[in-house]
Amino acid sequence: MPTLILSKDEVRELLSMSEVIEAVEEAFRNWTQGKGNMPPKAYLGVEQGDFRAMPVYLPGVAGLKWVNVHTANLSRGLPTVMAVWIHNDPETGYPLALMDATDITAYRTGAAAAIASKYLARQDSHTLGIIGAGRQAYTQIQAHAELFELHRINVFDLSEATSEKLVQSFPEYYPRKCTPEEAAASDIVCTLTPAREPLLKKEWIRPGTHINAVGADAEGKEELEASILKEAIVVVDDIRQASAAGEINVPIARGQFAVDDVYANLGEIITGKKQGRTNPETITVFDSTGVAIEDAAVARLVYEKAQKAGTYQSLDLVDG
Amino acid sequence: MPTLILSKDEVRELLSMSEVIEAVEEAFRNWTQGKGNMPPKAYLGVEQGDFRAMPVYLPGVAGLKWVNVHTANLSRGLPTVMAVWIHNDPETGYPLALMDATDITAYRTGAAAAIASKYLARQDSHTLGIIGAGRQAYTQIQAHAELFELHRINVFDLSEATSEKLVQSFPEYYPRKCTPEEAAASDIVCTLTPAREPLLKKEWIRPGTHINAVGADAEGKEELEASILKEAIVVVDDIRQASAAGEINVPIARGQFAVDDVYANLGEIITGKKQGRTNPETITVFDSTGVAIEDAAVARLVYEKAQKAGTYQSLDLVDG
Numbered sequence: 001m002p003t004l005i006l007s008k009d010e011v012r013e014l015l016s017m018s019e020v021i022e023a024v025e026e027a028f029r030n031w032t033q034g035k036g037n038m039p040p041k042a043y044l045g046v047e048q049g050d051f052r053a054m055p056v057y058l059p060g061v062a063g064l065k066w067v068n069v070h071t072a073n074l075s076r077g078l079p080t081v082m083a084v085w086i087h088n089d090p091e092t093g094y095p096l097a098l099m100d101a102t103d104i105t106a107y108r109t110g111a112a113a114a115i116a117s118k119y120l121a122r123q124d125s126h127t128l129g130i131i132g133a134g135r136q137a138y139t140q141i142q143a144h145a146e147l148f149e150l151h152r153i154n155v156f157d158l159s160e161a162t163s164e165k166l167v168q169s170f171p172e173y174y175p176r177k178c179t180p181e182e183a184a185a186s187d188i189v190c191t192l193t194p195a196r197e198p199l200l201k202k203e204w205i206r207p208g209t210h211i212n213a214v215g216a217d218a219e220g221k222e223e224l225e226a227s228i229l230k231e232a233i234v235v236v237d238d239i240r241q242a243s244a245a246g247e248i249n250v251p252i253a254r255g256q257f258a259v260d261d262v263y264a265n266l267g268e269i270i271t272g273k274k275q276g277r278t279n280p281e282t283i284t285v286f287d288s289t290g291v292a293i294e295d296a297a298v299a300r301l302v303y304e305k306a307q308k309a310g311t312y313q314s315l316d317l318v319d320g
Numbered sequence: 321m322p323t324l325i326l327s328k329d330e331v332r333e334l335l336s337m338s339e340v341i342e343a344v345e346e347a348f349r350n351w352t353q354g355k356g357n358m359p360p361k362a363y364l365g366v367e368q369g370d371f372r373a374m375p376v377y378l379p380g381v382a383g384l385k386w387v388n389v390h391t392a393n394l395s396r397g398l399p400t401v402m403a404v405w406i407h408n409d410p411e412t413g414y415p416l417a418l419m420d421a422t423d424i425t426a427y428r429t430g431a432a433a434a435i436a437s438k439y440l441a442r443q444d445s446h447t448l449g450i451i452g453a454g455r456q457a458y459t460q461i462q463a464h465a466e467l468f469e470l471h472r473i474n475v476f477d478l479s480e481a482t483s484e485k486l487v488q489s490f491p492e493y494y495p496r497k498c499t500p501e502e503a504a505a506s507d508i509v510c511t512l513t514p515a516r517e518p519l520l521k522k523e524w525i526r527p528g529t530h531i532n533a534v535g536a537d538a539e540g541k542e543e544l545e546a547s548i549l550k551e552a553i554v555v556v557d558d559i560r561q562a563s564a565a566g567e568i569n570v571p572i573a574r575g576q577f578a579v580d581d582v583y584a585n586l587g588e589i590i591t592g593k594k595q596g597r598t599n600p601e602t603i604t605v606f607d608s609t610g611v612a613i614e615d616a617a618v619a620r621l622v623y624e625k626a627q628k629a630g631t632y633q634s635l636d637l638v639d640g
Contacts, residue, residue: 001398005325005418038347042362044375046382046410055364062366064373066384066406068413074527076412078321082638084406086386090366092396095389095404096420098325100638103467249384303634313635315327318420 002314003304004087006099014302014309015107017142023046024111025270025296027058028237032267038292039241048072056292061300062090066099066290079283081105085299094318097303101184101295102303105208108294110139112237112266113190114214116286118147119269119276120235121188121210126151128173129186131200131223132193133157133166140190141170148188152176156183191215191223202227207281214288223247224285226256231282233263241289246286324407324626324633330370334625335427337462341617344431345590346559347378347617355379358612360560360623368392376612382410385612398473401425405619415637417623421615424622427612430459432557432586433510433532434467437605439589439596440555441508441530446471448493449506449519451543452476452513453486456534460510461490472511474503488511500524511535511543518545527601533567534608544605545566546576552603553583584608593624 006014030036037057044051049070056063065085074080083101088094117125118283128144130137133155142155153175157163160177167175183189184204191200193215200211211232215223229251236242243252243259251257264274266286278282307311325336327385350356358376369390376383380538387403393402403421408414437445448464450457453475458524461473473495477483480497487495503509504524511520513535520531531552535543549571556562563579571577584594586606597604626632 005635009636009640037365039362039364040374044359044382044384045357046377048411049413051375051382051384051408051413052474053375054361055362055373055386057364057366057370062364062371062372064364064384064386066375066386066415068408070411070413073412078412078414079639082413082415084418084637086404088388091368091390092393092398093369093371093390094398095386095401095402098404102638124421151524166611235364315325315633316329317404318328318422319399 001094003095003317004097004303004312004313004314006097006302006306008100010027010103010312011100011302014305018146019106020107020298020299021111021146022142024108024294025115025302026066027293028267028270030058031293032271036293039314047064048223052291054295056296057090058293059091061157062088063296063299065107065295076102079318083170085298087303099299099308101299104295104298105290106139107137107287108144108298109214109290109301110138112141112288112294113140113214113286114147115270116212116235116266117144117210119138120284120286122208122277122280125187125210126199127154127186129154129183129189130166131156131183131189131191132215134192135160136192137166137257138169144188145173154178154183154186156180162196167190184200188212192237193223194221195223196220198225200223200224200228203256205283207283210284212288216245216247216249218245219249226251228283229257229285230263232285234261234285234287235266235269237289238261238286239265240289241291242287246287246289323415323637324417324632324634326401326417326626326632328420328422330632331420333357334622335423336618337427337431340422340427341431341466343435343464343617344428344614344620345435348587348590348611350378351613352591356419356613361407374615376616377410378613378616380410380618381496383616383619385615386507387421387425388521405615407619407623417626419619419622420542421619424615425610426455426459428618429456429534429608429610430463431462432608432614433534433606434463434547435463435590436480436532436555436586436608437508437530440604440606442528442597442600445507445530447474447506449474449509450486451476451500451509451511452535454480454512456512457486459491460512461493464508466547471515474498474506476503508532513543514541515543516540518542520544520548522547525603527603530604532606532608536569537609538564538565538579539569542570546571548603549577549605552605552606554581554607555586555589556582556607557586557609558611561611562585562607566607566609598618630633
């Protein structure tokens with residue numbers, strides 16, 4: 001039985017943001033309904049960085065994402081983060097495919113935030129604030145453009161060149177470079193930085209704003225002033241990960257926020273167990289840490305499209 | 321930068337038992353000296369079986385083995401266990417290779433037992449007892465034949481056909497089918513069964529015997545009467561795994577054996593921190609559960625040989 005092998009270029013070719021959004025929403029629905037299994041990430045530290053193993057099971061797919069973080073790679077001209085996905089048949093364990101998961105990760109992260117915005121932002125949201133204009137910003141814009149009619153994107157980055165590149169990539173949504181304060185005054189604000197000191201100030205946030213806090217993904221990282229969280233309705237993707245490594249991790253450690261202050265996880269909102277936005281004045285925050293169910297759902301989509309196309313390389317990786 | 325892709329047939333072609341033994345011994349030496357990192361396995365349960373993620377770091381190699389156990393596969397004509405290895409550069413995290421790890425697992429398991437025999441069995445051991453003549457038996461014989469002059473192999477299996485097939489595969493070592501009692505009267509005895517009730521009886525074991533207890537790899541599995549362990553010098557590959565899932569797990573749970581009764585781990589014997597056999601009358605037991613450092617060392621060997629050959633397929637799996 002052959003195993004499909006998909007390179008980064010091939011995976012990218014097979015990714016469609018509208019399909020990814022649908023798959024990620026379905027993944028949260030299944031997981032919340034108990035159809036799936038996602039053990040905690042396993043960490044492997046090495047001298048120059050670390051690796052994370054993210055095993056996961058959802059209906060129709062079992063697998064593992066293996067992803068590194070090596071911050072010194074930038075100086076070598078290599079990406080800091082590279083991800084591989086092993087795609088197994090849950091019925092037999094057979095490795096059906098091996099594929100690059102770097103773009104899968106970027107797409108699913110954008111999709112998860114846009115899904116959160118769908119349930120938590122005001123329906124009439126038309127302006128998108130981007131704080132941190134690196135790689136993550138592209139899929140945030142693509143995903144939000146699928147679900148909202150964007151009239152303006154307000155972009156801030158410490159690097160003028162990084163902002164400029166993003167602005168030139170999406171002329172159709174009227175992007176402009178601006179101050180962080182101006183970006184924060186958007187209907188939906190996405191924070192996408194590696195900050196370890198809050199950069200989004202409470203005083204900048206208007207009533208009714210929805211914030212996707214995406215940057216914090218490790219202990220000690222923090223992008224929002226804790227006073228924003230105290231006043232907001234806070235939704236997380238996974239309470240275990242969020243409290244250990246997400247936007248709420250530092251405020252929890254400092255006693256400025258508690259696990260019990262979290263309103264819901266995204267799956268509870270999607271399945272209607274908990275209501276989304278009910279008041280146009282409320283400030284809402286989605287704390288996104290990135291969960292393996294998102295990867296599994298998107299990888300399944302990519303695998304099924306590749307298999308249907310029948311034009312991708314495969315080899316007899318194992319017996320069977 | 322390309323990623324090498326190696327199929328099962330290609331990996332098998334690149335495996336040489338004498339090199340594997342050397343690499344596995346070196347892996348235990350490095351790990352015991354603190355040069356490496358091996359977090360606990362992460363388990364993923366699915367309806368029809370389970371998966372294990374085994375992340376590991378040793379000098380020159382970081383990586384992960386992802387392996388399933390689906391016992392119902394036999395009726396589908398598929399292997400119960402299939403393993404994939406992701407091979408990373410520890411300096412940058414780059415995925416240098418993806419390869420089948422099913423044979424790597426079989427080879428390293430044979431090698432670890434033969435290394436244990438080298439330090440724990442009598443130097444003049446010439447007879448090898450095999451209890452359980454399935455897949456594992458082949459690499460046990462190959463590995464022991466590298467380190468011992470075998471005059472006789474005594475083979476027992478519940479299936480006559482399974483025994484016969486093994487016997488016909490190694491005519492050069494004078495194999496014969498026999499009773500379990502006769503197999504147990506060998507100088508070195510390897511137990512390779514999925515037993516959940518002890519099948520190796522204390523009364524069968526002669527003074528000076530070395531036993532490699534390989535079969536027990538999950539809670540509730542047990543091949544040796546606990547009274548053998550109480551009298552023997554017991555060495556494990558990894559005390560965490562052995563006490564949870566190895567030969568000693570059931571006796572520990574029943575209070576018939578204690579973690580403190582373990583004499584040493586294999587790395588301590590190899591590095592000389594603890595002595596191996598000193599008395600020709602002692603009974604010794606190696607409790608093998610299979611550890612990721614063994615896989616990493618063998619995968620590194622395979623990768624380096626494949627890269628040197630330069631004739632294997634590769635693709636641009638990730639950017640860089």
